[in-house]
Amino acid sequence: MSDALTHLTIAEARDGLAAKKFSAVELAHAHIAAMEAMRDLNAFVTETPEIALERAGQSDARHGAGSAASAMDGIPVAVKDLFCTEGVQTTASSHMLEGFVPTYESTVTANLRKAGAVMLGKTNMDEFAMGSANITSYFGPVKNPWRLNDGKDRVPGGSSGGSAAAVAARMAICATGSDTGGSIRQPAAFCGLVGLKPTYGRCSRWGMVAFASSLDQAGPMTRSVRDAAIMLQSMAGFDPKDSTVVNEPLPNFEAAMAGSIKGLKVGIPIEYRIDGMSSEIEKLWQTGIDWLKDAGAEPVEVTLPHTKDALATYYIVAPAEASSNLARYDGVRYGLRVSADDLTDMYEQTRAAGFGREVRRRILIGTYVLSAGYYDAYYVKAQKVRALIAQEFAEAFKKADVLLTPTAPFPAFAIGEKMDDPVQMYINDVFTVPASLAGLPAMSVPAGLSADGLPLGLHLIGKPFDEATLLRVGQAVEQAANFTALPQLLGKA
Ligand code: GLN
Numbered sequence: 001m002s003d004a005l006t007h008l009t010i011a012e013a014r015d016g017l018a019a020k021k022f023s024a025v026e027l028a029h030a031h032i033a034a035m036e037a038m039r040d041l042n043a044f045v046t047e048t049p050e051i052a053l054e055r056a057g058q059s060d061a062r063h064g065a066g067s068a069a070s071a072m073d074g075i076p077v078a079v080k081d082l083f084c085t086e087g088v089q090t091t092a093s094s095h096m097l098e099g100f101v102p103t104y105e106s107t108v109t110a111n112l113r114k115a116g117a118v119m120l121g122k123t124n125m126d127e128f129a130m131g132s133a134n135i136t137s138y139f140g141p142v143k144n145p146w147r148l149n150d151g152k153d154r155v156p157g158g159s160s161g162g163s164a165a166a167v168a169a170r171m172a173i174c175a176t177g178s179d180t181g182g183s184i185r186q187p188a189a190f191c192g193l194v195g196l197k198p199t200y201g202r203c204s205r206w207g208m209v210a211f212a213s214s215l216d217q218a219g220p221m222t223r224s225v226r227d228a229a230i231m232l233q234s235m236a237g238f239d240p241k242d243s244t245v246v247n248e249p250l251p252n253f254e255a256a257m258a259g260s261i262k263g264l265k266v267g268i269p270i271e272y273r274i275d276g277m278s279s280e281i282e283k284l285w286q287t288g289i290d291w292l293k294d295a296g297a298e299p300v301e302v303t304l305p306h307t308k309d310a311l312a313t314y315y316i317v318a319p320a321e322a323s324s325n326l327a328r329y330d331g332v333r334y335g336l337r338v339s340a341d342d343l344t345d346m347y348e349q350t351r352a353a354g355f356g357r358e359v360r361r362r363i364l365i366g367t368y369v370l371s372a373g374y375y376d377a378y379y380v381k382a383q384k385v386r387a388l389i390a391q392e393f394a395e396a397f398k399k400a401d402v403l404l405t406p407t408a409p410f411p412a413f414a415i416g417e418k419m420d421d422p423v424q425m426y427i428n429d430v431f432t433v434p435a436s437l438a439g440l441p442a443m444s445v446p447a448g449l450s451a452d453g454l455p456l457g458l459h460l461i462g463k464p465f466d467e468a469t470l471l472r473v474g475q476a477v478e479q480a481a482n483f484t485a486l487p488q489l490l491g492k493a
Helices: 010-018 024-037 049-064 107-114 161-168 185-191 225-235 279-294 307-328 343-354 357-370 375-399 422-429 433-438 467-481
Strands: 044-047 076-080 118-123 174-179 194-197 217-222 265-269 298-302 402-406 442-449 455-462
Touching: 010 024, 010 049, 010 225, 024 044, 024 049, 024 076, 024 118, 044 161, 049 118, 076 107, 076 161, 107 118, 107 174, 107 225, 118 161, 161 174, 161 185, 161 217, 174 185, 174 194, 174 225, 185 194, 185 442, 185 455, 194 225, 194 467, 217 225, 225 442, 225 467, 265 279, 265 375, 279 298, 279 402, 279 442, 279 455, 279 467, 298 375, 307 357, 307 375, 307 422, 307 433, 357 375, 375 433, 402 467, 442 467, 455 467
Parallel strands: 076 118, 076 174, 265 298, 265 402
Antiparallel strands: 044 118, 174 217, 194 217, 194 442, 402 455, 442 455
16 A cells, blocks of 8 residues: 555545545655655655654644645645755755754745645755756765666756655655756656746745745646646745745646647747757657647747857856855854854855855856956846847747757766766756746656666746646647656666
């Protein structure tokens, strides 16, 4: 029974709880046992089994009284360790924040809690969400539960690598992620999951550890498109504490998924056919186009000429904002302090000891591009290119309802690869970053396996605040792909 419980989708668990086939406490126990059994993956920084059981008990009481709070009531959720959780350590996987216990709850996790979700623990991630492989965490790398027979562990992608590994390995039914340039979608692709980055402004950023504030967005990581709709419903919504959240009623995302995609125009951006794209990825993309055509949609070519500049733009804008956001870690207000003789020395020593290499690199790049002598040449230029990228998307969406691209240029690579050259690592984000710069909703859906047997994802980009169409088309991809493979670690591949 307990194995079966960890293989449920949110929708199945919701229905089972409503029909009293099992209790929320049983569901929580099954996942706590899975978390313990899979500790070797290093997916969690902090496990919170007591909290899970307490909240599951409360959920059972609500179910018993016929007053479940939402579809998420009783659902075990893993929380990326950059959502502040009241009374529970929140580290953003940085030594700088080790031991930091917030006195407040982020809006997204508060919303999930109000919806009745059961928090299992806080997941490992790239330090301050900077990375694409979950190898920059102070708490060590996360292993992807998808394996090959070469004895090498694969990365789960990043930065939401712990969340992705936890859901793929059936330690949690779903997880929160955050996406600045691809951190929900790329790990979802590497781990065979659905990952949805909502429109910028859909979910509140309040209480999330900030990386790049004009890009950061929370979103669901799940095992089905329907689950992404259900989970987003509970995460999203207006919040007076974040001035960038839209004050609009939420559509019913699950209901909006119903219906066919007949007649929808699916844009294929020609510039995404990048040099050196593997034939495997190219083939997958073509297969995706064919699937949507078979389902009644019409593929149309669109052009996004500044795609080639998106990565460079992102790697100026994001570090610039990060260097400013991370100025708050001064040894006075949060977490780590290295004592020294005077104040300046204390700042320097604390920041040198608290931040890892990649975070220091980003702070240096960010400080440089914002410095008086280089501000116009880099930062202002990047902002202009960002505006052009957004305009080009707006033009493309005059011809298309949704865009289809690959999620990542390659499948999960071995831990240790691509580590010496940051630019190689940044190429992970080539397909995900443009939508981030334009603030658009985008989603990765598992679409097949590589020749080696590792998951590959297809990527859909939607119009602003049109997650509903994204979900509808995502479901069409999901149905056509019929992705049922399981990570080798679970022994059922
Ligand atoms: N991989 C990208 C980076 O390192 C994106 C990270 C993210 O989306 N948080 O910045």
